[in-house]
Amino acid sequence: MNDAALKELKIVVEQAVRPIRATLARKRRMREELLAHLVSIFEEEAERVGDEQTALDQAKRRFGNPRELTGQLQESVSPWGRVRFVLETYTYQPGDSVLRLAAVSLLSMVLMIAGLLLAAMLVSLLRARHDDFGMLVHVSLATGVVMAAFSFVFLFLSERTARALCGEDAERSLSKVVLYCLASLVVFPALAFVTYLVLSFDLAASVAHFCLACYFAPAMPLLFLLMARPMIEEIRYKRQWASLEIGE
Amino acid sequence: MKVIEGDKLRGHLETIILSVLERGEAHGLEILWRLDQAGCGLLHLKEGSLYPALYRLEEAGKVQAVWEEEPHGRRGARRRIYRLTPKGKRQLAQGREEWGHFVQVIGGIMGAPA
Numbered sequence: 001m002n003d004a005a006l007k008e009l010k011i012v013v014e015q016a017v018r019p020i021r022a023t024l025a026r027k028r029r030m031r032e033e034l035l036a037h038l039v040s041i042f043e044e045e046a047e048r049v050g051d052e053q054t055a056l057d058q059a060k061r062r063f064g065n066p067r068e069l070t071g072q073l074q075e076s077v078s079p080w081g082r083v084r085f086v087l088e089t090y091t092y093q094p095g096d097s098v099l100r101l102a103a104v105s106l107l108s109m110v111l112m113i114a115g116l117l118l119a120a121m122l123v124s125l126l127r128a129r130h131d132d133f134g135m136l137v138h139v140s141l142a143t144g145v146v147m148a149a150f151s152f153v154f155l156f157l158s159e160r161t162a163r164a165l166c167g168e169d170a171e172r173s174l175s176k177v178v179l180y181c182l183a184s185l186v187v188f189p190a191l192a193f194v195t196y197l198v199l200s201f202d203l204a205a206s207v208a209h210f211c212l213a214c215y216f217a218p219a220m221p222l223l224f225l226l227m228a229r230p231m232i233e234e235i236r237y238k239r240q241w242a243s244l245e246i247g248e
Numbered sequence: 249m250k251v252i253e254g255d256k257l258r259g260h261l262e263t264i265i266l267s268v269l270e271r272g273e274a275h276g277l278e279i280l281w282r283l284d285q286a287g288c289g290l291l292h293l294k295e296g297s298l299y300p301a302l303y304r305l306e307e308a309g310k311v312q313a314v315w316e317e318e319p320h321g322r323r324g325a326r327r328r329i330y331r332l333t334p335k336g337k338r339q340l341a342q343g344r345e346e347w348g349h350f351v352q353v354i355g356g357i358m359g360a361p362a
Contacts (some may be wrong), residue, residue: 030284030299030303032325032326033276033299033325033328034296034299036325037276037277037296037299037327038324040277040327050288054324062294062295063295063362064294064295064297066296068294069294069299071296071302072297072300073299073300074299075304076300076301076303076304078300078307081307144250
């Protein structure tokens with residue numbers, strides 16, 4: 001089977017799968033299984049008729065109209081699957097833009113702070129003690145901001161490291177890998193410093209925590225490098241299928 | 249004899265798939281081969297339509313699927329092997345009972361008892 005025939009079959013699969021409102025994992029499973037089926041029937045037909053173009057046409061005819069299949073596949077997604085799809089829409093996936101990552105981090109911060117504040121209010125009400133409410137608000141705000149900032153920096157650096165290490169040709173750069181690894185060395189101690197500072201307002205103790213965290217900092221570049229491969233595979237997979245023209 | 253098109257199978261496809269899987273686990277294409285054999289080539293189903301039915305059965309816990317180990321030269325695309333679960337077996341028994349009842353009632357109305 002030549003690459004052009006495989007691409008044609010992928011387009012048929014993508015016409016059926018792309019419009020479906022389901023999680024990425026679910027759509028990935030559908031793509032692989034439907035493609036395996038199409039390739040099998042193409043090979044069956046190619047053996048029977050001995051001509052690739054006729055085999056391709058026959059395979060498409062046997063498979064059916066991909067647009068009609070979309071509706072049937074959508075119906076096979078359970079209500080819980082649709083909920084997970086909506087939740088996934090508001091999370092960050094490798095390959096998304098930095099702007100989206102920032103928006104998702106901001107949204108997660110707002111949600112986290114709201115949740116923690118609600119919990120703080122409940123605790124305060126249940127214990128009938130209002131003197132520690134201010135402290136609970138302070139902790140909630142500080143935790144939300146620090147966690148959101150950390151998740152943004154962590155995801156940003158790990159994806160950039162992945163792209164610089166094994167992304168597309170134009171993205172690959174050893175100097176960038178070194179730069180991101182150096183930046184990641186700073187992340188953990190900085191997080192420890194900022195977290196302690198916003199919680200205690202004690203500069204000396206925050207510096208002490210910064211120094212302590214420096215011992216663990218060398219683990220961060222290692223962590224980013226370990227995360228690089230699965231991330232880049234995900235990015236490549238998304239790019240590969242998104243590049244197919246399906247005539248929407 | 250006239251062929252039976254996919255539209256006429258609506259409402260029965262899932263039970264038909266369960267009955268095919270009763271004979272042993274199979275991937276999508278194998279299920280279609282078995283259907284073709286059992287229907288003497290008179291069952292015409294758009295092959296892609298099989299998968300939504302399989303996914304519904306899987307969601308409902310009536311079949312279980314695992315990825316095959318090797319793609320066997322299909323350019324990296326793997327197939328999934330489906331097998332019947334105990335819940336699927338119960339559903340199949342119920343489906344057969346309902347089908348018998350349906351044929352009896354409709355056959356009686358149409359003056360063509362089974």
